[in-house]
Amino acid sequence: MKELSANNEKNSFLKDFFSWVPFGLFFLIDKDFRDAFERLSWSKKQMEELEFLRLKSIISFAFENSPFYQEIYKKAGVEPKGFKTLSDIQKFPILTKKDLRLAINENKIFTQKKFPFLGLKTSTTGSSGNPLTLFLDFPCRKHRFINTIRAFWMMGSFPEKRFVLLWRKKELSFRQRLRSKLGLFYYIPVVDVMDVQKSALTKEKILNILNKLVSFKPQIIRGYVSTLWVLTQLVKKYRIPLFPERIIACAEYLPQSWWQEMEEVFHCPIHNLYGGSEASPVAISLHGKKELTVLQDSYFTEVVNSQNQWNEKEKAGRILITDYVNHYMPLIRYEVGDVAEWSDQESGPFPCFKEVHGRINDIFVLPGGKILFSHNWHIYFRDVGSIFQFKVIQRDFDKIEVYLSPTEGEEKKLEEDLKQLKSKVQESLGKDIKIKWEIVKHLELDAGEKFREVRSQIDPQKIIEKL
Incomplete structure (x- = not known):
């Protein structure tokens, strides 16, 4: 037991040492890095x-x-x-x-x-x-x-x-990969930019995430x-x-x-x-x-x-x-x-x-308990040049409304793009979701002069009950 304890202490020391090495090197060799910390005083x-x-x-x-x-x-x-x-x-x-x-x-x-x-x-x-x-x-x-x-x-x-990142799927930096090898960084993608159709979190995925978090002890x-x-x-x-x-x-x-x-x-x-x-x-x-x-x-x-x-x-x-x-x-x-x-x-x-x-970004809970975060909607629309602005509203668990404002001069192009968008989104969310699509000239601000592009009208307490 003493040997095991000594090995654990040694491994912990090595992790701490190597985790601070990049920080120390930057501090020593880079004046901009040192100046940034000096400005705090x-x-x-x-x-x-x-x-x-x-x-x-x-x-x-x-x-x-x-x-x-x-x-x-x-x-x-x-x-x-x-x-x-x-x-x-x-x-x-x-x-x-x-x-x-x-x-x-x-x-x-x-x-x-x-x-x-x-x-x-x-x-x-x-x-x-x-x-x-x-x-x-x-x-x-x-x-x-x-x-x-x-x-x-x-x-x-x-x-x-020990650091956990709950973020969209992306390539990790060198520093993140190094910390991951040292057992100090754990990355859990909750939105897949390249495969947004499969980004909705099912109960099975959520359970898997929770098990990983408990095991990692962030x-x-x-x-x-x-x-x-x-x-x-x-x-x-x-x-x-x-x-x-x-x-x-x-x-x-x-x-x-x-x-x-x-x-x-x-x-x-x-x-x-x-x-x-x-x-x-x-x-x-x-x-x-x-x-x-x-x-x-x-x-x-x-x-x-x-x-x-x-x-x-x-x-x-x-x-x-x-x-x-x-x-x-x-x-x-x-x-x-x-x-x-x-x-x-x-x-x-x-x-x-x-x-x-x-x-403000709301959470959508779909039939079957699937969770869809607001960033999924941003990814659906961000590469469609004919869309100037969008607004998505969930009225009920199986009812969603999508409003699209066209880029100036690309009204007809948006009508063409909409056909592909409808198919893509419907495939992602499932056939049990009713989606209403509408192209509008402009989108109004919400209460308090704020613009909420993704909004759910479902009582948060009902969302909790579905989890």
Whole structure:
């Protein structure tokens, strides 16, 4: 027994040592990595000075090298030399998703003549109802990597912790594969991007996931808010022995009632991480607080009112994001489609969101107890160029309505695409589901001026009963 205990301690030490090696190497050899952690101890004034310099740099670069920004800045009568204080950013035009999509299609936003593309082409999931393609150059990807590592470190997700990821099916990074071999990382796909027809979770699949979680004994669990809510209900209903140290909820709106319920069931801190394909991480909740610390050295984040001016604290407004370092496809004052309000609280050199709204994504429970998460719907529609926006509503367990808004000039193309979509979705959900399809000119906002692209009208209590 003593030998077994000694071997276990030795294996644990080796795991801890090798899990920290990549982190230590980055810290030693990469100045950007060290600087990111050093900024946590900065003053608010130092942070604002950095924000100004980074904004000035990307605005100047975009104006000199991007035909799109040259055009819209000249039309608005603004130039980089007019940017003298942080508040001057309000003079510059806002970039909407529609503007960005058009600029990409016309090849105007890119700066490839000055900055050849050597990065990653990716796509948003379409959480605002209209997905689009993004191009991230190498400096941008490095910047994101450093910011992500730091954000998880701030939330207490250290390299030696056993980590479970409940996410869409994707290729794992080198770091994730290394941690997996060390027994410190376990990945459970809940949505299959390449085979969305089989993504709905049956009771058998859910039971298998639960068995894997209990066996792995995770210390950190990260996943979609809707996935974590389902997990919470199952742990509570069946008294499943799952005792994580922290839970990180991402990608969807986290209602206060769900947040509180997760804390009560798991007896651990619940961290709310706000970000998206365009920018991540933007803000995180820390130290048991509901406010989200906005990482302004990662991206410049604004909250604006209906006049496109900075909003007062504790008043809801639209979120704008500026990426400091993506020179190939600059995103300056980009409207992400979410709503937030500033808090009067601060976290070190960073401001805080009181709350983020607009990322509401419901769960569909189908006949037979199958569960379908909202990201499935985003994947169905994201590669269909004729769809500008979509909205899906579940009226009952076997009744779903789908509303599609066409891209301008592609109304007839959408009618053709709809035939294939109907067959694809019906095959995925099953013949016992009645689906009503309708093409509309535009989609209205929901209550509270929010856009909910996936919505279930079924009482959550009935969903729990089906699990």
